[in-house]
Amino acid sequence: MVPFAGYAMPLSYGSVGQVASHNHVRTSAGLFDVGHMVQSNFRGVTAAAFLEWLTPSSLKSLSPYSSALSVILNENGGIIDDTVITKHSDDAFYVVTNAGRRDRDLAWFRQKLEEWNSGEQAKDGKVEHEVLEDWGLVALQGPQAAEYLQKSTSFDLAKLTFGKSAYVTIGGFTLHVARGGYTGEDGFEISIPPSQTVDVVQLLSQSPVQLAGLGARDSLRLEAGMCLYGNDLDEDTSPVEAGLSWVIGKDRKESGNFIGADSLRKHLKDGPPRRRVGLVVEGAPARQGAQIFAPSGKDMIGKVTSGIPSPTLNKNIAMGYVLSGWHKKGTEVEVDVRNKLRKAVVTPMPFIKPNYWRG
Template sequence: MGKRGMASDAGKETLLKTGLYDFHVKHGAKMVPFAGYSMPLSYGTVGQVTAHNHVRTAVGLFDVGHMVQSFIRGPTAPAFLEWITPSGFASLGHFSSQLSVILNDNGGIIDDTVICRHDDTTYYVVTNAGRRLEDLAWFKEKIEQWNAELGGKDGKVEIEVLEDQGLVALQGPEAPKVLQKLTSYDLTDLAFGKSTYADITGVRCHIARGGYTGEDGFEISIPPAHTVAITETLLQGPVQLTGLGARDSLRLEAGMCLYGHDLNEDISPIEAALTWVIPKPRREKGGFIGAETVLQQLKDGPTKRRVGLIVDDAPAREGAAIVSEEQEPIGTVTSGIPSPTLGTNIAMGYVKSGFHKKGNSVLVQVRNKTRKATLTPMPFVPTKYYRGKGIQSP
């Protein structure tokens, strides 16, 4: 379960288990440490590239139960969330989601998060497992500060962490067909970024259309007592269990960040090319934690920017230096892989402003050799989100 520790060798980190740990072992998973949890890297003899391609062409099932699921509630919850993030929530539709970032006082990213407004006072928040302690401590501190400033007035905010709640992701073009067989809810009514409560084989689950792969799919939050049974039920037909290896290559092809690699507390949303999570009124008025830095960067431009790269000859891994054609150090790779879908080497990283324009040529130092790289827009692989009936994904 989410809180349960796993015995480990002396001197090694004690890892937590999701509610599907025994399920993974039963299905031949290779378990590895990740974000404080023992998580599946791969299953049986299925390699990372094969698993990756299966998600792109059919459907994969991921355990993401290590993520922290919470409810933030209260009459002033929208205003509170607009204080700790730069996004807009007061006008967000019910059961609509917003990718956002939690900022520190200097405008750095404490964590990236998906926040879904269930009703006028209830928000479902998903944050990263690797930031669990930092996030929950920040929420606690800021909620106490917020409520104290309200004094005796109505409107206090509270947080409920959904301990041990299951969370799985069903991703790929065949995902809707698989899930539709298990629920009476018409999934054609559920567009990307929307969510609902619906029964899956008689169990009420929270179903959000979206994910971390760039494909159509769903993230399904399951009551702890039913996590294994529902997951077993989802594992049917073309569905293939998929681990962290394929998850990483899929998200990088989709141009999505991994916290602790592509994002950290010293990087702002402007530097991270996440300006789009900040609506225009908030760019003008601020009013959120870290606004001074963010608004200044919006005005003057940041000193560095997140970019995508196509790298010649050999894959550039995290930490590889990026230099100009004149050998001037200009940045660092934060994620890099050989792309299974494109058959070329892709990477994400940060470069000095001025070197960030798409199409620019730079050099990346890989294995003591300098490789040519070209700055390219992300996502590297076009996303295939379901936008609604009769609406094509761009």
């Protein structure tokens, strides 16, 4: 158990090491306890408009029970948090945010709800925010996840494609199930009422499913090119710098009225000063904070934000930010790993081909 975002979280389970757990998720199925994350409901006639003020995403055009990866922006266009927003109906949204940003996010929501509900925007109706305190959230991930979960439900999971969700009866419990995840594999994120969490986890963690901890979660997400807030994203980083411009709705790039829009449009128009890139590093793994240099070894051009030896690829992979111009595929750079410059190559992400179920 290790401290993580104010919680005690399992790094690994039993005698199963991080690499073995990682490989099991890539080849079979693993179950992650992600109940530390903050689950919220936003309801009201103007809920979509409110969330489109907080984020640059096109939420009104989402079909019911569809999800969007999004970002909550500050006034300067920096990322307060990354989030997944699921539209249940035009006036009901389910939002998952990071545990490490809980205090910042909830204070921001309170402040902005107060502004919204006392303003002209709420003339058609106010927005209510409910935090699902103590609810469970588990992620069943891996190529055998669907086959395994199908044994516990009569719901046809083949109809639930990536980015969609539904209320599904699993082992007698009716649960919110979203198809997606953080590993690059097919999988499901299952939200569970507090009184049912232990029973559902016991049901879902039978062989071949293995419980998987933070160690495997980190290496899997990095292979999948996914950002970790606090490492790869922060309030001084824009979605354009982070390579997340795709979360900005097409209809919102020019005309969207959202917090941080002016700064975001400047980065879209002029290009950002730096960009998030993937790296393959020779010799030794580069960790968070390692400096990235031009091949001369004299000019520092960026920093590594996450790095690991990849269990799947048997290469040292990393993610970081470099000055614009150094971000193109195949660009050679050097990384300072324990006071020794190591050769590295800018590599497209994700590092592994994702296996999401798209039907």
